[in-house]
Amino acid sequence: MSDHRSMPVPDGLEGERLDAAIARLFGLSRTRAADLIAEGNVLVDGATAAKSDRVSAGAWLDVTLPPPPSAPAPRPEPVPGMTLVYEDADIVVVDKPTGVVAHPTVGWTGPTVLDGLLAAGVTVATSGAAERQGIVHRLDANTTGLMVVAKSEVAYSVLKRAFKERTVHKTYHALVQGHPDPLRGTIDAPIDRHPSGDGRFAVVSGGRPSVTHYDTLEAFRAASLLEIDLETGRTHQIRVHMSAIRHPCVGDLLYGADPTLAQRLGVRRQWLHAVRLSFEHPTEHRPVEFESPYPEDLDKALEILRAET
Known part of the structure; x- marks a missing residue:
């Protein structure tokens, strides 16, 4: 929005060139002041004037200043530890580190997968809500591993449908406390927000249908390493289901x-x-x-457990 100013020429500017007077009054360069005059944005006593005209003290100035330039959007910062596993014209697969969310959310000020992709020069699909463009599924901030992001509009549409129809195969490894009984099984229990409203989710009667298949890969004294296949993809699903059978994820x-x-x-x-x-x-x-190796912190925990057996 432009800014209109009206004022008399101060006594101290008596006899100055118009472009010099405008430059001094508004803190502009002589060139910018001359441009304003040429564009007809400076009137002297109601009439246009030339930049070289001399001004008289008390003459009335009407000046229309352009809006200040908007600050450029901050450039996204690279996300340390986030690697691009695969990329083509339609999709990009990333290996997400801990402490990173998929896309901007209310209250989150940390890094996002979208920021990391933009910083790496990867363009993503524009479908979906503005803050989550290209995102077809998510991982919790502190869950690591593989995520696919849509780069083309057709990929976004096809992958959203594939996740909805459960044709995407997602496999997780989880270190849980204790030893599930049976060692292999299925947890079929509905999930919804925890009644406390504290951000947790829980097995809740009438919640959204949620199915988790697990199999024990390795048993330790105090914990078990499980392979988990998700049939559904609810928020915190593995964490909620493992907690519900009293074998929460370690940590x-x-x-x-x-x-x-x-x-x-x-x-x-x-x-x-x-x-x-x-x-x-x-x-x-x-x-x-696509496959992803364990990050260093998770690998180290397994080394400690194996040393104890």
Whole structure:
């Protein structure tokens, strides 16, 4: 929005060139002042004037100043530890580190996958809400591993439908407390927001149908390493379901994990990693599969447990 100013020429500017007077009055360069005059944005006693005209003290100036230039949007910062596993014209697969969310959310000031992609020069699909463009599924901030993001509009549409129809295969590894009984099983229990309203989710009668399949890969004295396949993709699903059967993910203090065990293993978050992701490529219609190794903190916890057995 332009800014209109009206004032008399001060005594101290008597006899100055008009462009010099405007420059001094408004803190502009002589060139910018001359441009304003040429554009007809400066009137002297109600009439246009030339930049070289001399001004008289007391003459009335009407000046229309342009709006200040808007500050450029801050450039997204690279996300340390986030790697691009695969990229083509339609999709990009990232290996997400801990402490990173998929897209901007209310109250989150930390790094996001979208920021990391933009900083790396990756363009994503514009479909979806503005703050989550290209995002077809998410991982919790402190869950690491594989995420696919849509780059093309057709990929966004096809992948959103694939996740909804459960044709995307998501495999996680989780280190949980104790030993699930049976060692292999299915948890079929509805999930919704916890009645406390504190941000947790819980098994709630009438919640959204949620199905988790698990299998024990390795058993330790105090914990078990599980392979988990999700049939549904609810928020915090694995964490809620494992807590519900009294085997929370190691380090997951929000869902009842033992802080002493977490501290002993050097785990400062839930031990949960999206280790494998497979689906049909949205435009090439071929099966694709990606795998991710354990991050250092999760690997170290397993080393400690194996040394104790």
